[in-house]
Amino acid sequence: xxxxxxxxxxxxxxxxxxxxxxxxxxxxxxxxxxxxxxxxxxxxxxxxxxxxxxxxxxxxxxxxxxxxxxxxxxxxxxxxxxxxxxxxxxxxxxxxxxxxxxxxxxxxxxxxxxxxxxxxxxxxxxxxxxxxxxxxxxxxxxxxxxxxxxxxxxxxxxxxxxxxxxxxxxxxxxxxxxxxxxxxxxxxxxxxxxxxxxxxxxxxxxxxxxxxxxxxxxxxxxxxxxxxxxxxxxxxxxxxxxxxxxxxxxxxxxxxxxxxxxxxxxxxxxxxxxxxxxxxxxxxxxxxxxxxxxxxxxxxxxxxxxxxxxxxxxxxxxxxxxxxxxxxxxxxxxxxxxxxxxxxxxxxxxxxxxxxxxxxxxxxxxxxxxxxxxxxxxx
Numbered sequence: 504x505x506x507x508x509x510x511x512x513x514x515x516x517x518x519x520x521x522x523x524x525x526x527x528x529x530x531x532x533x534x535x536x537x538x539x540x541x542x543x544x545x546x547x548x549x550x551x552x553x554x555x556x557x558x559x560x561x562x563x564x565x566x567x568x569x570x571x572x573x574x575x576x577x578x579x580x581x582x583x584x585x586x587x588x589x590x591x592x593x594x595x596x597x598x599x600x601x602x603x604x605x606x607x608x609x610x611x612x613x614x615x616x617x618x619x620x621x622x623x624x625x626x627x628x629x630x631x632x633x634x635x636x637x638x639x640x641x642x643x644x645x646x647x648x649x650x651x652x653x654x655x656x657x658x659x660x661x662x663x664x665x666x667x668x669x670x671x672x673x674x675x676x677x678x679x680x681x682x683x684x685x686x687x688x689x690x691x692x693x694x695x696x697x698x699x700x701x702x703x704x705x706x707x708x709x710x711x712x713x714x715x716x717x718x719x720x721x722x723x724x725x726x727x728x729x730x731x732x733x734x735x736x737x738x739x740x741x742x743x744x745x746x747x748x749x750x751x752x753x754x755x756x757x758x759x760x761x762x763x764x765x766x767x768x769x770x771x772x773x774x775x776x777x778x779x780x781x782x783x784x785x786x787x788x789x790x791x792x793x794x795x796x797x798x799x800x801x802x803x804x805x806x807x808x809x810x811x812x813x814x815x816x817x818x819x820x821x822x823x824x825x826x827x828x829x830x831x832x833x834x835x836x837x838x839x840x841x842x843x844x845x846x847x848x849x850x851x852x853x854x855x856x857x858x859x860x861x862x863x864x865x866x867x868x869x870x871x872x873x874x875x876x877x878x879x880x881x882x
Contacts, residue, residue, distance in 0.1 A: 508746040510549035510712030515562030519820040529766040549712030550585025550676030585676040613643030676712040733769040736796035773798040783815040
């Protein structure tokens with residue numbers, strides 16, 4: 504079985520208040536061209552279809568058009584909701600679309616039934632597990648000890664009744680430990696939402712969503728395909744792509760990337776104001792419509808630098824300085840240890856800095872409950 508793996512479309516997203524909808528329409532068209540050339544049996548979309556739980560009307564229309572185009576090609580399309588999506592909204596009309604080959608994960612209710620596809624090697628079970636938190640799973644399995652995200656995912660998988668003698672693929676949307684991240688992802692502070700990659704060892708392919716850089720986790724069996732577009736300046740150096748996989752007999756998997764060329768790229772350039780203005784006007788003319796992140800090295804601020812540079816670089820999305828003053832201001836003691844501390848510890852430190860006294864027992868208890876509600880984890 505040949506498949507195309509997509510995720511994190513984030514349709515309707517704005518990057519530094521610049522709407523990306525035109526860029527998204529363009530790149531979805533390019534993805535359709537790749538699908539026409541590759542002729543896969545299935546397309547996986549592993550969550551974060553939209554950028555917001557209540558997407559704007561134009562975003563819904565763009566995704567609707569994309570699904571219609573896929574259905575016209577007589578493909579099996581599998582879609583799950585991510586942490587940015589409303590699972591109820593994404594699943595709307597799923598039973599009606601099912602007959603058209605568009606299979607959308609329902610809201611998680613404690614059980615995930617596989618869709619079965621067949622090829623010359625036999626059956627393949629396709630499991631669709633939308634983004635879940637520990638609180639989501641505890642609701643259906645109160646007798647299980649579910650504290651972490653790994654506990655939640657392992658519990659959900661255990662109750663799927665997977666036949667490991669057959670080939671199985673899962674679509675899921677979680678942060679798997681070891682993944683390299685970007686600034687555009689929404690990750691819980693302190694790494695509280697990590698899921699151990701070993702949870703997916705029984706699957707022949709795990710089609711992950713949530714992380715925006717394409718990468719394998721441990722092996723190509725567990726893979727993030729990444730976003731089709733760059734959604735932050737931290738991704739300026741990334742190469743976006745479509746993941747194409749082929750699963751033959753059990754244990755035989757090949758995965759490759761097909762690069763995507765956007766309508767407008769995201770670029771970072773650094774230098775003093777005079778050089779950047781000169782090069783933009785006379786040399787970097789192909790950059791003028793790209794989304795630009797400019798770092799000025801001038802020691803003194805340039806009056807109205809943003810306005811002046813936007814006359815050359817039309818889509819300047821971020822301007823900052825790298826000089827003696829900014830380097831001194833960026834030295835924040837203890838910032839490098841953020842990843843190893845819990846949300847409660849980080850908030851406690853912030854509270855003490857603001858109030859010159861630690862939280863009371865009552866305040867601490869309130870924050871513990873709030874963190875449990877927001878992130879679904881206990882401290």
